[in-house]
Amino acid sequence: VTHVVAEQNSHSDVLAWIEKHEGQCVPSVNVPHLLDVSWFTESMSSGRPVNVEPRHNLKNALEILARSAFFQESDVRYLGFTRAASTLKALPYKLQSVNQAKDLPWCGGHCMIVIQEILEHGMCREVEVIKNNEHYQTMELLTGIYGVGVRTAQRWFKEGIRNLSDLKTMECKLTAEQVSGLRHCKDLQQQVTLEEAERVGQLVKDTLQRFVPDVHITMTGGFRRGKEVGHDVDFLITHPNENALSGLLEDAVGWLETQGLLLYHHLKKRKPALRSASSSMDSHETCYAIVALPSSSSPWNTDIEVKKCNSEDAERIAHPESPNSLNSRTWKAVRVDLVVTPQAEHAYALLGWTGSKHFERELRRYSLREKKLSLNSHGLYDLEKSCFLPAQTEEEIFLHLGLQYLPPSDRNA
């Protein structure tokens, strides 16, 4: 099948080939998966012509090249491909010709070769080679485990690890975070839906309000930018009285644990405010957690405030390796980040934690290079006047930067 696909010149040829061979493939061969072109299957089911929208294909290809560069720790190449993918993502029209692409920002050089190949041939050989590369596939798999970064994945690859069972048999020393990541990897690899994120939000609210009834909670990250799915759910927590926030995360963690709803957590204490003008480090008090989110039909969800932990439920939730299959389980492991900020830093933390990561990176670069202002999720430091610029809202931060305000939905770079 790979041979035939590689021989094709255009999307329509591939489609014709698949239609002709429908039912003749061995059942284990999932042709669209092999091609990894989601627009292709979408087009087939919607009846739209196949090659109307190469934009997603182009973006996906550039993102694969970016991730491959990231796995090789090549920051310059990673940034170059990410910027080009981001440009294509934001394009309000269909890219149909190389001519149209040549004036787009960040899309020259290597990126232009990729764009040209895809526009003309429907696929890029370099990208196809990367997708089938053992190192790339293993790095995708290993860095997909919660708690595993590029360095660790590289080390494991060099030690001969190629799949999850190798990790168990080769007796790798795993951190508590990685053990939890591995234990719940099936759940964590599934995307979190908006409906699930909202239920996590309700759980977080119910938990925190037990201790501080008027606590202020905002869902940040991708969901604040209007995304329908995410890999986790991020929250920002604040209160006008900073003392009210003291010990709140410990209390919340303690309560969730007694309910059997916490599968993993790591508390990071707030570090003293970073006065370094150029620092982009985030030192907010944070709880990185994996919660057992009760399913929507579970009684846990409907009455979480008053429901007492029934021993059978607690057992099921506290011991995720029980023989219950995913389908019969009444919970799903979901990654949750809780970030606590004093009110004075809230607007900066909100901007920082709304993302996207690439948007934040570019905003900080613009701010420093063009305005001599150092931006992080604690504040904005004027390097020339040697002072911090206070802001109560995100709009005020954009004003400080001399930029038109962008709502979260326009920050999906």
Ligand code: DCT
């Ligand atoms: N962020 C940050 N410091 C961190 C981690 C994240 O400032 N240590 C910012 C960057 C984006 C935002 O917080 C949310 O991070 P993610 O959850 O990783 O990204 P996301 O956009 O929410 O993506 P997803 O929808 O996949 O969760």
Ligand code: MG
């Ligand atoms: Mg997120």
